[in-house]
Amino acid sequence: MRNHLQLLASFGLAGALLSAGIVQAASATAPKPATEATRAANAAVLKSLPFSDKADFEDAQRGFIAKPETLTIKGANGNVVWDMESYKQYIAADQPAPDTVNPSLWRNAQLNMQYGLFKVTDRIYQVRGYDLSNISFIEGDSGWIVFDPLVSTEPAKAAYELVSEHLGKKPIVAVVYSHSHIDHYGGIRGIVDEADVKAGKVKVIAPKEFTEHAVSENVIAGNAMSRRAIYMYGALLPRSPQGGVNAGLGQTNSVGTATLIEPSDFISKTGEEVTVDGVKMVFQMTPGTEAPAEMNTWFPQFKAMWMAENSTNTMHNILTLRGAQVRDALKWAHFLNETIEQYGDNVEVKFQSHHWPLWGHDRVIDYWKKHRDMYKYMHDQSVRLMNQGYTGEEISEMIELPPELDRFWPNRGYYGTLRHNSRAIYQRYMGWYDGNPSSLDNLPPEPAAKKYVEYMGGEGAVLDRAKADFGKGEYRWVAEALKHVVFANPDNAAAKELLADTYEQLGYQAESGPWRSVYLQGAYELRNGVPTAGGIKSASPDTIRAMTPEMLFDYLAVRLNGPKAAGKKLTLNMDFTDLGKRYALYVENGVLNYSSKPADKADASLTLTKVAMDDVQMGNATLEQQIADGKLKIEGNKEAFSEFMGLLDTYEFWFNVVTP
Structure with missing residues (x-):
């Protein structure tokens, strides 16, 4: 029984892995220099793009107020959770790209190294370079409205302290989550006390279905996504010209304490207006673009448009390399066009959750049009070639942006790329099968x-x-x-x-x-070789607490080993006394189903609180402790429950990728 009880402790979910914070072993094989072919390829990039255009550097530095001379942020136990100093050792604005770095990516890294407190426009400020994302502070009549409080509490707290030092100490009266990715909400407990949210002192505003998507993303396929994220974010790579240089959207991700406070207010439709502390906000809903729950915000008083992550200074992912559902490039272009039509007449500045802002009505409109047309072009031309019979691989080799889009710096592929985005568009319409019979059962x-x-x-x-x-x-x-x-x-x-x-x-x-x-x-x-250990960042305690029982059961269902479960029939009742909800779990035909109607005849029945289950998932208590403390009761055939637990797989994180 004990081993099976211990398995239940592994209900803890592998959430969105942002960075493992692992350092390469000293004995690791040293990287090698660039070859002549690589030097020639990178030199060709220098000749093909308008590197003499320094407007982005002027924009990235515009409105600068202050920054600490050194930026290393540590956690409560002294661990480093954010370190710009490791990049400053080899990335400087006046240095040419090394042979081992694409000059265009090097330029992006130089721009993302511009960190500190910046004024965007009247009453709008940003702290940039404290995490992968930006944290924005909008000045109300009495306090701050904060947009997207970073990945971790420690950088968010440090950013708030920087603002308070130079702009004066003011309370936070509201927080807005622009969308459901962790780098836009994870640091909230570093700047806000949940008790103030529950008391109505602080509003937490988010798009509808935010909580569902924030909690569910990376749960079902979390283990595989997290392993692949080690590759995508370069968690093992040294900070050097031969290693990690830039993550595209920013330098990298913080590795502090990720949290979540559930929203108090939800926005459900475009045009919805909310005034907080004298600041009027008009929201534009953009579901299904960069995130399944996302929204832009128009500030009519300041003629400023907050673009969330719908338009940054890079081509974004239609399919992220760590794995996710394919996004809709056509819908993305549609919502950018809607932004132009509904808010373009009066806009003077646009700012967003990554990179630096852009000023000037004509420049902003030109930017939006070219960003819109980038997504529209990649969609339309991928589908055109698909309808001519070309496969995703062939399309990715054929498609090129027209020069007016390709040479526009904010359209360059620092995060997404035209090659893998065009394949993703093919996948969205046609799936994995390329139509060739040899691919059907290869x-x-x-x-x-x-x-x-x-x-x-x-x-x-x-x-x-x-x-x-x-x-x-x-x-x-x-x-x-x-x-x-x-x-x-x-x-x-x-x-x-x-x-x-x-x-x-x-x-x-x-x-x-x-x-x-x-x-x-x-x-x-x-x-x-494949690593065997590291500081893997799984779902935060707040995320686990926000999970519904239904989400938990869906996760258990994908852990059920179907071949082992074949021929077995098990019925378990679960009564969550604090939720006032009861469920029945059924194992039959090699699958796990659940119902909100308890079974009349269950093999075993569990009575517990959701809090007790959360404590087990977070490792705060074992099931044996919960049983001994009376927080969990099992009635009926306990061996049935033991048998059920024995049917659940426990995933190995460090599976092979580049070797069989």
């Missing part, structure tokens, strides 16, 4: 790799050809060929090393921060 990677290598004449022959092509700078093909050798024989050290070298050069050439991280993380694991 071999999985490992057995296919063995046949590929056999057909190519064996591992030695492939390696000889790969070395020659590596020397020619044909890294995309070398990666494709050597992938098969590694999957056919993961003990082939020479193949793994050459594939690592190849991924490294592809990373050095990548304009996208996540692409760079993915390639360099792949190289790291090929050389050093």
Whole structure:
């Protein structure tokens, strides 16, 4: 019984992994320099884009008020949760890009290094460079309205202290969550006491369905998403010109205490107006764009438009590389057009949750149009080519933005890229199947790799050809060929090393921060093996508390091992006394279903509080303790419950990615 009870303690969910905060081992294989082919590729970028245009640097520094000379933020136990100093050692505004960094990505990193307190316009301020996202302070008659309080409490608190030091100490009267991603709400407890929210002293405003999406994102597929996020955000990479440089939206993510206070007020429709502390806000709902629950905010008094994350200074993801549901590029373009039509006549400044603002009516409108048309172009042309019979891979190789969109700095692919976004659009309409019969029931990677290598004449022959092509700078093909050798024989050290070298050069050439991280993380694991430990950041206690029983049961259902459950029939009742809700769980036909109607004849019945279950999930108590303390009672056949727990898989986080 004890082992199965311990399994229930693993109900704790792998939430949105932002950064593992892991440091490479001192014995890790050192990265290698850029090859001649990489130096030539990066030099070509310098010639192809308008690097003489310094307007972004002027905008990123405009309105500067103050900053600390050093910016290292620590947690309560002394751990570093945010450190700009690690980047300042090698990224400076007056330094050219190293050979190992795409010059365009280097430019983006230089811009994101502009940190501190800035004035956007009358009564609107931002603290930038304290996390992946910005925190914005709108001055009311008596206090501050805060937009998007960062990932973690520690940077949010430090930002509020910076504002108070230079603009005067004022209370926070409201917080607005622009959308349901953790970098826009996770730091709220660093600046707001939940008791004040419950007492009505502080409003927490969010788009409708915010809580549902904030809690559910990354729960069902959380383990796989979190493992892949190690690649996307470069958590293992050293801070150096050969390692982590920039995450596209900002430098990286903080790794402090992520929290959530549930909203007190929800916005449900475009045009809805709310006045808080003398500040009038008009909301534009944009569901299904960058997030399933998201909204922009118009400030008519200040002629300022808050764009949430719907328009930043980069092409965004239609499909994020860590994994998520495909976003709707057409809807994204539609809402940007709506922004222009409804708020464009009077706008003088636009600001958002990442990067720096933009000033001037004509500049803002031009920006919105080009950002809108970027998403519209990638959608329309991907679908046009799809309807001509091209597959996602073929479309990604063919599609190019027209020069007027491609050379516009805010459209560059620092986060999303045209290559993987066009594939995502194909996926949204057509799914994984490319229409070729050979793709319908093809071999999985490992057995296919063995046949590929056999057909190519064996591992030695492939390696000889790969070395020659590596020397020619044909890294995309070398990666494709050597992938098969590694999957056919993961003990082939020479193949793994050459594939690592190849991924490294592809990373050095990548304009996208996540692409760079993915390639360099792949190289790291090929050389050093899969990590086995690290400070994985799972769902926060606030997120767990906000989960409904239904969300919990859906998560248990995907942990149920179907083959093991085949032929079994189990019925369990669960009575959450603090919620006044009772449920029945049914295991039958290899699946787990649940009902809000308790079963008349259950194999076992559990009586407990949701709080008791939360404490088990968060590791604050074991089930044995809850039973001993009378917080959990099991009636009926306890072995049935034990059997049920034995059917649940516990996921291994560090599964292989670049090796079988």
